[in-house]
Amino acid sequence: MKIDLKRNCPFNSDNVPNGDVVLSSRARLARNLEGFPFVNRATASDCAEVASLLQKISNTKDKRSALEWVNMDELDTVTTELFVERHLISSNLSNATHPRAIAVGPELSRSVMVNEEDHIRIQSIRPGLQLHEVHADVHQLDMEVEEIISYAFDSQLGFLTACPTNVGTGARFSAMLHLPGLRIIKDLQRIHNACNDMSLAIRGFRGEGSGTIADLFQVSNQVTLGSTEEELCNLLANDFLPPVLEWERKARRVIAEKQRSKLEDQTFRSLGLLQNARLLTSEEAMKCLGNIRLGVCLNVIDNITLPQINQLMIELHPAHLRYTFGKDLPDDEVNRCRATLIRNIVDS
Amino acid sequence: MPSCDHCNQPAIYHDVRIVNGVHNTTHLCVEHAYEAGVDVGPVDFASLLRPEESSSAPKSTVTACPDCGMTIAQYKKTSLLGCPACYVTFQDNLINIIAKVQDKHTQHVGRSPSQTNVDADRHIQIRRLLRKLESAVNQEQYEDAAALRDELRELHNSSEQHED
Numbered sequence: 437m438k439i440d441l442k443r444n445c446p447f448n449s450d451n452v453p454n455g456d457v458v459l460s461s462r463a464r465l466a467r468n469l470e471g472f473p474f475v476n477r478a479t480a481s482d483c484a485e486v487a488s489l490l491q492k493i494s495n496t497k498d499k500r501s502a503l504e505w506v507n508m509d510e511l512d513t514v515t516t517e518l519f520v521e522r523h524l525i526s527s528n529l530s531n532a533t534h535p536r537a538i539a540v541g542p543e544l545s546r547s548v549m550v551n552e553e554d555h556i557r558i559q560s561i562r563p564g565l566q567l568h569e570v571h572a573d574v575h576q577l578d579m580e581v582e583e584i585i586s587y588a589f590d591s592q593l594g595f596l597t598a599c600p601t602n603v604g605t606g607a608r609f610s611a612m613l614h615l616p617g618l619r620i621i622k623d624l625q626r627i628h629n630a631c632n633d634m635s636l637a638i639r640g641f642r643g644e645g646s647g648t649i650a651d652l653f654q655v656s657n658q659v660t661l662g663s664t665e666e667e668l669c670n671l672l673a674n675d676f677l678p679p680v681l682e683w684e685r686k687a688r689r690v691i692a693e694k695q696r697s698k699l700e701d702q703t704f705r706s707l708g709l710l711q712n713a714r715l716l717t718s719e720e721a722m723k724c725l726g727n728i729r730l731g732v733c734l735n736v737i738d739n740i741t742l743p744q745i746n747q748l749m750i751e752l753h754p755a756h757l758r759y760t761f762g763k764d765l766p767d768d769e770v771n772r773c774r775a776t777l778i779r780n781i782v783d784s
Numbered sequence: 785m786p787s788c789d790h791c792n793q794p795a796i797y798h799d800v801r802i803v804n805g806v807h808n809t810t811h812l813c814v815e816h817a818y819e820a821g822v823d824v825g826p827v828d829f830a831s832l833l834r835p836e837e838s839s840s841a842p843k844s845t846v847t848a849c850p851d852c853g854m855t856i857a858q859y860k861k862t863s864l865l866g867c868p869a870c871y872v873t874f875q876d877n878l879i880n881i882i883a884k885v886q887d888k889h890t891q892h893v894g895r896s897p898s899q900t901n902v903d904a905d906r907h908i909q910i911r912r913l914l915r916k917l918e919s920a921v922n923q924e925q926y927e928d929a930a931a932l933r934d935e936l937r938e939l940h941n942s943s944e945q946h947e948d
């Protein structure tokens with residue numbers, strides 16, 4: 437399939453609600469087909485049969501929003517990894533050899549993974565705080581899938597999944613948060629406590645090393661049973677996030693007021709590094725972009741916009757660089773291309 | 785109980801991935817799970833499954849799921865069930881596990897599939913009958929096999945009418 441990184445990037449959008457704190461919102465529904473063993477006990481022919489039943493999902497009437505069906509075996513390595521970097525498929529699905537597929541929207545934000553841990557993983561990801569919108573996306577796909585197959589469902593336990601941690605709604609809502617303010621004023625414990633109280637899982641965005649990169653955190657619901665999809669979505673979107681957004685913004689205002697020189701120094705130092713570096717690791721680039729992001733939100737600089745930063749945070753990954761600079765790009769050239777890509781944006 | 789892949793601490797995180805057709809199992813202790821950035825959750829799966837703590841549960845370690853052949857011992861290794869019927873087969877063991885991982889919830893309150901799909905249901909029925917037929921023939925139960933064949937024929941006929 438043909439992918440235009442500029443046109444297909446949902447993050448290069450001017451519509452980024454609450455984008456100062458929320459990078460992206462994601463919804464995922466886990467489903468399985470009645471009458472088939474789950475993927476971990478399925479034979480290759482079971483998996484092939486499940487895939488062939490689901491292939492009809494790409495035949496919707498509206499051609500502009502129709503999902504494109506891709507058998508994973510027919511996808512080249514760079515595009516496969518690009519899908520992993522966009523969280524459209526898991527690295528699990530990319531490494532396996534049993535028959536598996538992905539149906540993906542032209543905008544690369546909606547996808548249906550076939551034969552991952554569950555037969556079906558319906559997913560949508562959008563920039564900024566758009567949890568209700570991604571929920572609407574996956575719900576619509578859920579209805580379309582339901583028309584062509586029968587779901588494994590139990591009146592007590594709901595939608596049946598390979599792992600009991602997903603049973604019930606099979607729904608996982610998550611938001612990627614940028615929390616430099618709370619880290620700087622040393623108040624991240626507050627977020628951890630709030631997550632604990634609300635049965636939410638929080639994890640830092642990690643690179644090769646240890647420690648959280650660029651103050652990015654992903655928060656998601658842990659429980660999938662005993663609440664409706666809407667209630668789970670509301671837990672994150674209406675109960676958890678509004679106070680968190682306020683805490684982070686308040687922390688940033690305090691920093692802008694009381695630690696102005698430090699903030700300016702950190703922002704311009706990171707900008708200078710990205711403007712001049714000729715080799716950049718993804719970890720260093722992410723760290724600098726995170727610092728610049730805070731500076732942009734607090735009006736320290738206006739060389740770059742939030743959508744541009746968000747897009748760079750995706751495009752700096754190796755498969756994205758190979759997609760842009762050539763699929764055969766050797767490993768030792770990746771850091772040079774990353775520096776070039778970023779310099780072109782922050783210099784202009 | 786398995787110990788952590790990276791040290792001798794007891795593992796609290798267990799993960800199974802199918803990579804190139806083989807199961808790769810990962811066991812991690814609290815510290816290494818945290819270091820690996822995995823979502824450990826509030827639950828200690830392993831302690832739920834330790835035999836001395838589940839003595840009140842029925843002896844189902846030898847029971848295999850009639851649909852997929854999964855045993856509770858195999859489930860303990862992977863934390864993944866084999867098929868929808870496993871939820872019925874291992875109901876007594878699973879309900880406690882589900883209550884723990886799901887914050888004490890054991891009843892679904894979300895939506896149900898709105899309508900069952902006639903074609904999909906027929907497909908499932910045919911698969912089930914074929915599987916029963918195969919085992920009837922293997923066990924030389926020819927009377928059962930003949931009855932199953934009649935049932936299959938009827939299903940095929942009704943699907944042809946349906947397509948008209």
Ligand SMILES: [Zn+2]
Nearest residue numbers: 788791813816
């Ligand atoms: Zn360890």
Ligand SMILES: [Zn+2]
Nearest residue numbers: 849852867870
């Ligand atoms: Zn089973």
